Amino acid sequence: MKSDSAVEPQGPEENTPSGLRGVKNIIIVMSGKGGVGKSTVTVELALTLRSMGKKVGILDIDLCGPSIPRMFGISNQRVHQSSYGWIPVYPLADKTIALMSIGFLMNNPDEAVVWRGPKKNSLIKQLLDGVYWDDIDYLLIDTPPGTSDEHITIVEALRQYSPEGAVLVTTPQAVSVADVRREITFCRKATLPILGVVENMSGFICPNCEECTNVFSSGGGKDLAEEYAIPYLGNIPIDPELTKTLEEGGNFIEKFPDSRVASTMRTIVTNLIRDQ
């Protein structure tokens, strides 16, 4: 990983789209499987980084199912055009978090984006080039499930900026881990470094009897990380407060700083930025 102060070796200046010039580090959040919590992990990573004094941007390239706007409670916001490009949406008053998602470009939130690959690819390129991120420490890119158009396009387009790498999210079950294996193969083929694996939804503690039930099995993420010699970043337990806070668009890290989820997120972020 490169340090903040290191000279940017790749990419001549004129090739750098105006929007990405102010971005110091780029992390892609991926998973072969859907519904494992990519967007949740992206949002909590951003909020945790922010709590450590970083400025963070989130680019949501899940064009058919953008979740980021809702998770910040701003589904009805619109982006504005300026002479620098699209101005991202700032959900918090202190402007420490900047967001861009196709959700902000839609008139009707229930309308399906029925697009085949080529159209999705051209919008992703536009989203990469055309957003004025200003000055941010971390750009987190939230992706849809799979190893197809969106992923190939984003990785190809980002290559010249040498992104830090990918954080892979999985749930503990074999069915989910199986798809994340494919994502690892994808990263290796695309020579995208893998920063580590996060296991989400591992275990639910009954609020009544404290019994921990492995609703979606257990340990799959850790085993996977060991098998492929990838850093294991940590496991996030199931916490109904987390789902609830995200539904309401609240800041979980500020609301529940002492929860297991928040402390796990801090460990994950510390592991991620340790070398930088």
Place this chain on the structure above:
Amino acid sequence: MDVPTDAPEHCPGTQSEEAGKTSGCAGCPNQQICSSGKAKEVDPAVDQIRIRMLPVKHKILVLSGKGGVGKSTFSTCLARALASDNFGREDGDNQFNQKQVALLDVDICGPSVPTMLGLQNEQVHQSGSGWSPVYAEDNLAVMSIGFLLGSADDAVIWRGPKKNTMIKNFLRDVDWGELDYLVVDTPPGTSDEHLSVVTYLNKAGIDGAVIVTTPQEISLQDVRKEIDFCHKVKVPILGVVENMSAFVCPRCKTQSVIFPPSTGGAEKMCQDLGLTLLGKVPLDPLIGKSCDEGKSFLEEAPNSKATLALMEIAKRIKGMCENRSKLER
């Protein structure tokens, strides 16, 4: 909607009245084909698929805009329920009434069906009449790209057109034989795979789509898009299944809500959009476990609430399909 890879940004779509004639078409390499009207000709595969699907009575799509809500879990449970021995016996007829069922997995990048049916190491064979599917039971045929991959970590890194060809092959070249039900499991989203399945099955006819969701708004907002997709492409919606509804602690039996229905869940959405709620399936840790091990949850826990809910939903779907064919006659 149908825009070639090399088309300019303002392409009106090859199926449009304006194809080849708008200002955006100037300079497009496909302009001549579009303006000649050739692009509007239907892919011959659509007709070949119609013929291949003649012995298939009912075709059901399982859809959801959102990933990880349980499409594949539901698809396998539905297929297993429809194929189970005594299913539908209480209709009054006493004769043995076993149905022929097939499950087609068109999730090209993340096929889960082989694992869930315990068929990870199976291979597909080629025969004179096409690809022979893999059989999970005598009367449950399965096809998935998982059977065509060399190893478990093989990634299918394909853009849309290659995925579409694969789906065309699945629909046109698999020798299913006589079938009562073909259940099609799909990936999340409203993109290439979904358009392809619907386009290719256009002439063969689809009985309808079952939409799977979880109770939270985060999931429902994507599912509404999928419903909009069904309206746009004119696929009837049989109904909605709410999965992972509530969780009952196996020790103290306290019910917890892990995925809160903060906007009223699937029930409210169905009311708002005039859709049928087929049922709610509770979150049972044994479902995930059975799927991981490739066992039938319905047989592992025949008396669980989740099994009862799934069987009831399967019955309603069966009823809807049969009514549909009665109406057509």
